[in-house]
Amino acid sequence: MKKLAIVTGASRGLGYATSEALAQKGYKVIMGMRNPEKAQKQINTLKMKDLDVVAMKLDVSQEKSINEFAEAFRREYGYVDVLVNNAGIFIDDEDGGNSSVFKTKSSTIQKTFTTNTLGPFLLTQKIFPMMQAEGHGRIVNVSSGMGQLSDMNRGYAAYRMSKTALNVVTRVFAEEAKGEDVLVNSICPGWVKTDMGGQGADRSIDQGIKGILWAATLPKGGPTGGFFRDGERIEW
Template sequence: MKKIAIVTGANRGLGLATSEALAQRGFKVVMAMRNPDKAQKQVNAFKMKDLDVVPLKLDLSQEKSINEFVEVIRKEFGFVDVLVNNAGILIDSEDGGNSSLFKTKSATIQKTFTTNTLGPFLLTQKIFPLMQQEGYGRIVNVSSGMAQLSVPQNASASYRISKTALNMVTNLFASEVQGADICVNSVSPGWVRTDMGGPHADRTIEQGIKGIVWAATLPKGGPNGGFFRDSAPLPW
């Protein structure tokens, strides 16, 4: 039986590349995305390379969509080996909050938190039992250096708050592993040239996904409840 990996935000950027990398490593990859119809080109390109990928609709800002997604996963597969909570938004610039936290609107914090933190929390809450029943799982929460409490931070408050909270989500689920071969970790990809990172970022997508793929494919006894960049611990 093939191992099943779910990657959220799989239609572009780090999620698309992570999907390809995991499929190349022999996983059947469920490419979770808001608009599967618009990603047919990407999905077909993978299929042409004989990669085993399945696009599936998921909007992380809608609990109903998360429930429907998990229901399909339960019915179609019944188990999950890897969950990469990659989807995320950075919208602080919409209210000027990228330059000053005093401009940040509550709606921006709420919207960002819903997608970046609550969505991954709910999805993990529903997928985790499917891993527990098999005694195996790897969960990767794609976080950011902008989440670090140990490093001075300013502005883009919504994004930073949501990713620091996501790190706590990592911590909490890691504490539920209870002896099973399940590893739950946060990974910062660094600053990467995607739609979010922009053209001036110092990393390629290939460099960015390396640590994500590493955490998704950790061997038995691998770290649990950590924060990493490039496979090395990153201070919280």
């Protein structure tokens, strides 16, 4: 049976590159995205390379969309090897960005948490049991060094808090699967040249997905419940 991966936020940036790389490794990749129709050109590019990819509608900021995606996926496939929770937003600039935390609006925090933390949590709730039933799975939560409590700086409060909380999501699911071959880890891709990271970032997309691919393809007995960058453990 062919290995199967789900990647969220897959229409561009790290999600698109991760999808392509996993497909090149022989996975069938379900590319979750808000607007599959608008991404048809990108999907066709991958299919022209003879890569096995399928676009499915998924908006991780909407619980209804998550439920519909999970149900459709379960009916169509019924099993999964890899879940990469990549979809995320960075909207602190709407409140002045790298400014005083006192300028951060509650609406910015709520919107950021809904997409960056609650979305991955709810989707993992739906996908996790399928992995347990098969006795195998890899869950990769794309986090950020900006969520490290050990190196917390000023500014971008909503994004920082959402990624710190995502690391908690990693830990609680990892503990749930303790002793099983379902490995759950947080990955910091670094500051990457994407639409979110901007062209001033110091890492390429290929460098950014290195750790994601590492965590997605860990062998049995690999680490779980950890926080990594480029396959090396970093502090929480």
